[in-house]
Amino acid sequence: MSKTRVGIINVTGYVGIELARLLCRHPGVDLISVTGRSAAGQKLGKVFPHLAGIALTIETRLGEVDLAFSAMPHGESAAEVVPLLERGLKVVDMSGDFRLKDAVEWQSWYGHVHPMPDLIKKAVYGIPELHRREIKETQLVANPGCYSTGAILALAPAAAAGIIEPDIIVDSKSGVSGAGRTLKLTSHFCEVDEDVCAYAVEGHRLMPEIVQEVNLVSQGSAAKITFMPHLIPMNRGILSACYATLKMDKVVGNNPKEYLKRVYRDFYTDEPFIRIVDDPPHTKQVQGSNFCHIYTTVDSRTGKLIVLSVIDNLVKGAAGQGVQNMNLMLGLPEAMGLDAPAMFP
Ligand SMILES: NC(=O)c1ccc[n+]([C@@H]2O[C@H](COP(=O)([O-])OP(=O)(O)OC[C@H]3O[C@@H](n4cnc5c(N)ncnc54)[C@H](OP(=O)(O)O)[C@@H]3O)[C@@H](O)[C@H]2O)c1
Numbered sequence: 001m002s003k004t005r006v007g008i009i010n011v012t013g014y015v016g017i018e019l020a021r022l023l024c025r026h027p028g029v030d031l032i033s034v035t036g037r038s039a040a041g042q043k044l045g046k047v048f049p050h051l052a053g054i055a056l057t058i059e060t061r062l063g064e065v066d067l068a069f070s071a072m073p074h075g076e077s078a079a080e081v082v083p084l085l086e087r088g089l090k091v092v093d094m095s096g097d098f099r100l101k102d103a104v105e106w107q108s109w110y111g112h113v114h115p116m117p118d119l120i121k122k123a124v125y126g127i128p129e130l131h132r133r134e135i136k137e138t139q140l141v142a143n144p145g146c147y148s149t150g151a152i153l154a155l156a157p158a159a160a161a162g163i164i165e166p167d168i169i170v171d172s173k174s175g176v177s178g179a180g181r182t183l184k185l186t187s188h189f190c191e192v193d194e195d196v197c198a199y200a201v202e203g204h205r206l207m208p209e210i211v212q213e214v215n216l217v218s219q220g221s222a223a224k225i226t227f228m229p230h231l232i233p234m235n236r237g238i239l240s241a242c243y244a245t246l247k248m249d250k251v252v253g254n255n256p257k258e259y260l261k262r263v264y265r266d267f268y269t270d271e272p273f274i275r276i277v278d279d280p281p282h283t284k285q286v287q288g289s290n291f292c293h294i295y296t297t298v299d300s301r302t303g304k305l306i307v308l309s310v311i312d313n314l315v316k317g318a319a320g321q322g323v324q325n326m327n328l329m330l331g332l333p334e335a336m337g338l339d340a341p342a343m344f345p
Contacts, residue, residue, distance in 0.1 A: 021050075081098075099212075157267035173238065
């Protein structure tokens, strides 16, 4: 049986090349076309020697594929995606262009009028753990942001169980690949090494995605989320520490910590990529893998829920989740091509 032909727009960025790494060994699809402005005409394996075994030339335009990933920057991606949808292709958009359901809110975070507001309704926000059924049916997946993935997975079970107050704090630390491959002063080695800083302190554009998705599952009032991203000197990984006041009257039994664990284990039963772990997780435990490790506890002095999540921003936070969504869209086993354990150390 012939395999589905897939392609990647913008293989020259970190997300694009991570997609290529995952798709080149995926048993259910053939990666047949990749594009990249700065390297068009060159062999993929020459530009990226870690993928030297792939016999593909980087093109200026995507070839004849059935499903495409757009790994373009936000604001640029929508224009690439529309003609593909018109040609009948399935598309996984890795950018922020179709993630928010409200075009006015999108404008306020992205700084210009949304180019295709009608398509926002068509797109499905690609967190399989929350939207599996819709992802299977859609032509367009808006793949979530990296910070958003870690935070939403950490908060969804508590929000759905109605056991937290709406005031939530998400404190996240990200490796530098989260800022992309485009050269910037703030990601120079000398600026990042031996340094930690908070940034986008007045508001980060991935925050409204977290609010949108937490509110969708929430049993309580609308969430008010304070989100504080930090840049730390490592290549990959995001640790998110989430805090909210527990509604003690909603806790069943007399052991809140145990109850919380049960709520999370029940919510993620049979999820192939979520592990509720017994010790505070490390980013290294998921590096290079599509797993999200989640640790829950309760601060008994303050009555606060504490949830820690770790993901690899380029895998579960981007390319891996994109492939997971592709599997669902194509009717393939959801975990196909994503079963590799993390790299350690
Ligand atoms: N990095 C992450 O952890 C992460 C996680 C989730 C989602 N995302 C999203 O995924 C997308 C790709 O992210 P990334 O981290 O891979 O970005 P990136 O590494 O910064 O790649 C961007 C690449 O896009 C190309 N580019 C820049 N401006 C362009 C333009 N105007 N037109 C065409 N190409 C342009 C450049 O390649 P050329 O020089 O070859 O043109 C550049 O290398 C973004 O939308 C990002 O928000 C990123």
